[in-house]
Amino acid sequence: MEDIDIDFKLMDRVKKGDESAFEEIVSRHYHSVYNLANRFLYSTSEAEDITQEVFLRVFRASKSYTPTAKFSTWLYTITKNLCFNELRKLRSVQILSIEDEMLPEIPSKSDNPALKLEKEEMKTKVREAVMALPANLRIAVLLLKYHGRSYEEVAQILGCTVNAVKLRIHRAKDFLAKSIGYLSEETK
Amino acid sequence: MNCEWVRENISAYIDSELTESRKKMIDSHLSVCSGCKAEFARLLTAWDALKLWEDKQPPLYLKEAILKGIKRERSSKLLRILLPVAALLIITFSIVLFYDETNHYDKKTLISEKTKGEISIQTTKGDLDEDEIIANLQIIEEKDFFDSIEMLKNIDYLPVIENHDDKKSSMGYFSA
Numbered sequence: 001m002e003d004i005d006i007d008f009k010l011m012d013r014v015k016k017g018d019e020s021a022f023e024e025i026v027s028r029h030y031h032s033v034y035n036l037a038n039r040f041l042y043s044t045s046e047a048e049d050i051t052q053e054v055f056l057r058v059f060r061a062s063k064s065y066t067p068t069a070k071f072s073t074w075l076y077t078i079t080k081n082l083c084f085n086e087l088r089k090l091r092s093v094q095i096l097s098i099e100d101e102m103l104p105e106i107p108s109k110s111d112n113p114a115l116k117l118e119k120e121e122m123k124t125k126v127r128e129a130v131m132a133l134p135a136n137l138r139i140a141v142l143l144l145k146y147h148g149r150s151y152e153e154v155a156q157i158l159g160c161t162v163n164a165v166k167l168r169i170h171r172a173k174d175f176l177a178k179s180i181g182y183l184s185e186e187t188k
Numbered sequence: 189m190n191c192e193w194v195r196e197n198i199s200a201y202i203d204s205e206l207t208e209s210r211k212k213m214i215d216s217h218l219s220v221c222s223g224c225k226a227e228f229a230r231l232l233t234a235w236d237a238l239k240l241w242e243d244k245q246p247p248l249y250l251k252e253a254i255l256k257g258i259k260r261e262r263s264s265k266l267l268r269i270l271l272p273v274a275a276l277l278i279i280t281f282s283i284v285l286f287y288d289e290t291n292h293y294d295k296k297t298l299i300s301e302k303t304k305g306e307i308s309i310q311t312t313k314g315d316l317d318e319d320e321i322i323a324n325l326q327i328i329e330e331k332d333f334f335d336s337i338e339m340l341k342n343i344d345y346l347p348v349i350e351n352h353d354d355k356k357s358s359m360g361y362f363s364a
Contacts, residue, residue, distance in 0.1 A: 034246040170199035177234035
């Protein structure tokens with residue numbers, strides 16, 4: 001609660017033109033924004049660009065900012081939107097709704113990059129498994145697992161219901177269990 | 189409570205997103221159902237494995253780059269405000285200057301004595317000093333006065349004006 005208050009107070013100061021307050025906001029959150037973008041796109045250069053763009057948008061919107069939700073929720077929403085835009089640009093991926101979303105096939109031995117590098121570390125397997133998740137599931141997993149958001153907050157960020165988040169996370173866990181388990185057996 | 193219900197909620201159970209009562213129901217089910225317990229272990233292992241993908245430290249220059257971007261945004265914002273104001277001021281100033289020039293050009297005359305006994309009228313640009321105008325008027329008045337005296341010197345007599353009632357009046361003589 002104290003953290004929320006700090007962000008609101010800082011944004012209020014930014015609104016009044018306090019440069020140091022904005023610097024403090026950047027210091028507090030740029031690490032999280034960068035890591036969310038980096039894990040989602042798996043590209044450090046894209047993550048850097050997105051982090052810069054996120055804070056530029058925060059600055060531009062600071063005059064009209066009204067604290068309706070947690071500051072971090074707003075920040076992650078901007079990050080998520082930019083990540084999806086980037087993904088569309090990079091891969092022309094069609095983002096499917098939860099209803100139509102189909103889980104991909106479990107990667108086979110021949111097309112899995114992790115298996116090309118034999119005996120790769122578990123870390124790489126995990127990363128590959130997360131990256132193989134469909135974008136809508138991946139962002140939910142990242143927000144929940146790496147950014148400590150609750151189902152409700154993830155729902156707010158993604159603009160869906162809590163039940164939809166619950167379903168996405170369940171499907172993601174199932175997929176990860178299959179992927180990671182499969183990779184572990186193959187690399188033995 | 190059956191296995192299907194437990195498996196539907198087992199993911200939320202791992203994430204501690206269930207109410208206390210539901211959590212207790214699953215706890216008790218897992219203690220007796222090996223199938224659901226295995227499913228719980230499978231999902232939990234995969235979920236815990238995600239911890240292996242650690243946070244990456246952002247590059248040192250990133251924060252500076254963000255703040256530089258904000259500075260640029262601030263200056264361009266300021267320029268967006270100042271440029272139209274400056275343009276408006278320049279346009280207004282130019283119009284006023286142009287209007288002033290056209291209205292006052294050729295209107296100001298500077299009268300000065302070029303040579304002895306002669307009055308010359310000059311047309312110049314620029315503002316006339318008040319003292320200068322007064323001085324010029326004095327020159328004109330004095331010149332007229334002395335011209336009148338010169339003229340009177342050459343007159344031998346004053347004409348007599350006759351009235352119908354035969355009354356004569358004379359303007360009299362004037363001698364310098």
